[in-house]
Amino acid sequence: MAEETENIQFELTDDLVNQVESLIRLNRDKDLKNLLDDFHYADIAEILDELDLEEAMYVIKLLDSETTADILMELDEDNREKVLRNLSTKEIAEEIGELDTDDAADIIAELPQERRQEVISQIEDEEHKAEITELLKYDEDSAGGLMAKELVKVYDTWTVAGCLRRIRGQAKEVTRVHSVYVVDKQEKLVGRLSLKDLVVAKNEQKISDIYISSVDYVHVKDHAEDVARVMQKYDLEAIPVVDDDMKLLGRITIDDIVDVMKEEAERDYQLAAGISQDVEADDSIWKLTKARLPWLLIGMFGGIGAASIINGFSDAMEKFPALLMFIPLIQATAGNVGVQSSAIVVQGLANDTIDGKIFSRLLKEFALGLVNGLAIAAIVLLISHFAFKTSYYESLTICVALISVIIMAALIGTFIPIFLDKRGIDAAVATGPFITTSNDVFGIFIYFLIAKLILGF
Amino acid sequence: MAEETENIQFELTDDLVNQVESLIRLNRDKDLKNLLDDFHYADIAEILDELDLEEAMYVIKLLDSETTADILMELDEDNREKVLRNLSTKEIAEEIGELDTDDAADIIAELPQERRQEVISQIEDEEHKAEITELLKYDEDSAGGLMAKELVKVYDTWTVAGCLRRIRGQAKEVTRVHSVYVVDKQEKLVGRLSLKDLVVAKNEQKISDIYISSVDYVHVKDHAEDVARVMQKYDLEAIPVVDDDMKLLGRITIDDIVDVMKEEAERDYQLAAGISQDVEADDSIWKLTKARLPWLLIGMFGGIGAASIINGFSDAMEKFPALLMFIPLIQATAGNVGVQSSAIVVQGLANDTIDGKIFSRLLKEFALGLVNGLAIAAIVLLISHFAFKTSYYESLTICVALISVIIMAALIGTFIPIFLDKRGIDAAVATGPFITTSNDVFGIFIYFLIAKLILGF
Numbered sequence: 066m067a068e069e070t071e072n073i074q075f076e077l078t079d080d081l082v083n084q085v086e087s088l089i090r091l092n093r094d095k096d097l098k099n100l101l102d103d104f105h106y107a108d109i110a111e112i113l114d115e116l117d118l119e120e121a122m123y124v125i126k127l128l129d130s131e132t133t134a135d136i137l138m139e140l141d142e143d144n145r146e147k148v149l150r151n152l153s154t155k156e157i158a159e160e161i162g163e164l165d166t167d168d169a170a171d172i173i174a175e176l177p178q179e180r181r182q183e184v185i186s187q188i189e190d191e192e193h194k195a196e197i198t199e200l201l202k203y204d205e206d207s208a209g210g211l212m213a214k215e216l217v218k219v220y221d222t223w224t225v226a227g228c229l230r231r232i233r234g235q236a237k238e239v240t241r242v243h244s245v246y247v248v249d250k251q252e253k254l255v256g257r258l259s260l261k262d263l264v265v266a267k268n269e270q271k272i273s274d275i276y277i278s279s280v281d282y283v284h285v286k287d288h289a290e291d292v293a294r295v296m297q298k299y300d301l302e303a304i305p306v307v308d309d310d311m312k313l314l315g316r317i318t319i320d321d322i323v324d325v326m327k328e329e330a331e332r333d334y335q336l337a338a339g340i341s342q343d344v345e346a347d348d349s350i351w352k353l354t355k356a357r358l359p360w361l362l363i364g365m366f367g368g369i370g371a372a373s374i375i376n377g378f379s380d381a382m383e384k385f386p387a388l389l390m391f392i393p394l395i396q397a398t399a400g401n402v403g404v405q406s407s408a409i410v411v412q413g414l415a416n417d418t419i420d421g422k423i424f425s426r427l428l429k430e431f432a433l434g435l436v437n438g439l440a441i442a443a444i445v446l447l448i449s450h451f452a453f454k455t456s457y458y459e460s461l462t463i464c465v466a467l468i469s470v471i472i473m474a475a476l477i478g479t480f481i482p483i484f485l486d487k488r489g490i491d492a493a494v495a496t497g498p499f500i501t502t503s504n505d506v507f508g509i510f511i512y513f514l515i516a517k518l519i520l521g522f
Numbered sequence: 523m524a525e526e527t528e529n530i531q532f533e534l535t536d537d538l539v540n541q542v543e544s545l546i547r548l549n550r551d552k553d554l555k556n557l558l559d560d561f562h563y564a565d566i567a568e569i570l571d572e573l574d575l576e577e578a579m580y581v582i583k584l585l586d587s588e589t590t591a592d593i594l595m596e597l598d599e600d601n602r603e604k605v606l607r608n609l610s611t612k613e614i615a616e617e618i619g620e621l622d623t624d625d626a627a628d629i630i631a632e633l634p635q636e637r638r639q640e641v642i643s644q645i646e647d648e649e650h651k652a653e654i655t656e657l658l659k660y661d662e663d664s665a666g667g668l669m670a671k672e673l674v675k676v677y678d679t680w681t682v683a684g685c686l687r688r689i690r691g692q693a694k695e696v697t698r699v700h701s702v703y704v705v706d707k708q709e710k711l712v713g714r715l716s717l718k719d720l721v722v723a724k725n726e727q728k729i730s731d732i733y734i735s736s737v738d739y740v741h742v743k744d745h746a747e748d749v750a751r752v753m754q755k756y757d758l759e760a761i762p763v764v765d766d767d768m769k770l771l772g773r774i775t776i777d778d779i780v781d782v783m784k785e786e787a788e789r790d791y792q793l794a795a796g797i798s799q800d801v802e803a804d805d806s807i808w809k810l811t812k813a814r815l816p817w818l819l820i821g822m823f824g825g826i827g828a829a830s831i832i833n834g835f836s837d838a839m840e841k842f843p844a845l846l847m848f849i850p851l852i853q854a855t856a857g858n859v860g861v862q863s864s865a866i867v868v869q870g871l872a873n874d875t876i877d878g879k880i881f882s883r884l885l886k887e888f889a890l891g892l893v894n895g896l897a898i899a900a901i902v903l904l905i906s907h908f909a910f911k912t913s914y915y916e917s918l919t920i921c922v923a924l925i926s927v928i929i930m931a932a933l934i935g936t937f938i939p940i941f942l943d944k945r946g947i948d949a950a951v952a953t954g955p956f957i958t959t960s961n962d963v964f965g966i967f968i969y970f971l972i973a974k975l976i977l978g979f
Contacts, residue, residue, distance in 0.1 A: 324754075337794060346875060354893050409802070
């Protein structure tokens, strides 16, 4: 048993991929198997993501279904779809037999509607089949969609010794035992025990005497992001899921929550960057265009709106051409301030650190805008006066406009996310397209309005 | 023991805060204690974050140090700093005595240099003191800075029965037992066991016969974000930390990694929004200004640069005033495309899904820019021709400029993050200020250059 311990720093090199490809080409199955046996399934998945479909299928057919089931879960979503399309329903059912119920249900949910039933009907283990079918009922963004049926459950009437004996049976099917859940005769969740508590307790003690009755849980219909927030706040590694009657339905483990958090962070990041669908750098040009064009169109209409405003003030522009030079400055500043303000509010909303007091929040942004605006305006005043020789009134216009635009952008950037959040709309949508574009247009409008007031055209 | 199970949906209401405040005002210590005893320490921390410092200190002095130590860890960082300032070094040492070594070291690291030594010297448990002192040596962004000394360790020469007996002793001090680490006589990590394996094994078996020798680990100097990536990739809930000689130094648990991931995501999000320091919505105006003004200044200089370009082409502008109207459109589009391209690249780099092939990446962005550019240009062509009555050559200028600017922005947005990453600079810095500003300026310059070529002024 005393082999080398594994170093985790797996590195996907071109050499390795080439080696795998050449072993496939030469049909050297035994060498290929030996090579891949040394790797973690997550690493093999990384290798397969680099191969073409035919090669990937070759490897999948070569390895045993216990390994390939885990590999499947780790593949890039697009590649998994392709691989699944190349497997028969019977083969998929075999893979699924090796997976935990939550992963199995996820795989089935990814299949086209018409294949789902066929795959399910070919799962051999009847209990596994029934559990997977149950999980498929729940929305994928809910606690039910995240949970697995695998858990270790004991009745409050058992003794520690009896418990340990039965747990030995249950635990074999559960990859990781975080908590032992205690239920009463009606299968209602009444408490929990850690394996540690059991190991430390005396054999003859009764479960009802040693269990901890304060147990956190989530409802099967709770939203995935709420589950994530709760598990993170209370540093939980697993949480039981119950229905309306407190009946224990399943449990959610932290590794699934880590994935939820990561997806959430990536989605928010992309939304803020004006990308409307979940995409990756290696997606097709068509998919990337679909995700990117919508914002560009919103921005385009904003630009057309700005053009109309400038067009409307064209007489004035002829009289004060210097003002035109500063349009990009006004626009960039409005956009930047808006993005900053909204990003802070969106994060505050996500972390629940923003309370309902919109007014005091706006007041603070007003003050902040004033401070930033005065600082920027002072510098621009000097530069415009000395470098661009703007007149006294033109300089005044630019400075007053800058301060106003910064304050307005800060207020809009703060107000819109809070407003959307109150309406139940995801505030993260607001940071990108809407804020930037509306601030661009508003900013230019305010600029000309102030110019009109000060220069009186 | 059969109380009610806890519902996790704690909600921080004004009523609750008012109730706590009034109990403090009336010195009703016993009622206050009873009220707070029902809450999780993370919830009490949320309540304290709403109170003023004097009230928070009142509650902290009232509760026992076991609870307050946990509460301290959950407080908002600014509030924790204030509370610590109001505690004597002896009181802090008492709180620290209740914490795991990793949390304890974090608290001490937050103290001003001059108080640290004093607090450490007052920790009563000599072993705890030595362990905390060791942890303080490591960089906070390294595996050493994340790990705790609390772990369950067995020697490969022990039997299962002997193991279980000794684990009962060790486990009392370890909040959660994920894995039992197996070491040899030289304290070198040789493998692992799960508690489940121990529970399932027979009493007389030897550890050396049952342990799993393939154990993932990280080096004490590995970067925190790399540790996070590894634990996430391999779905680990804890990972041991070793030194150069494979000696077992500590372990990192997934809850700490969840915090690292969250901080990383928030920082990237803020960087992309042009916020240069870690801030929250309720920070002071001064702190927020320090985080926000730098980008506004970069943007301002970009705006001044754009003004210079426009100024340089002022003769042409007099001849073709219609071109001026479309400056905001050009600028907004350049900014938007740049942000989109860079966001996708930055995420790809973070997830290691982008390989070194810069050229093929740029070629793809070129194609993508061409597709998006043609779509946008076609719409703008129609609008500018019919709504703004631009001449044939003016329309042509605008369209060619739009396509060129979109392609250029996509290329810059792709190239800069990859370039920074190759130089070892965090690519996330690139998405915000630099990309937007440089694309604004370049975009306007290209616009006028193309105008000059087509309109020939």
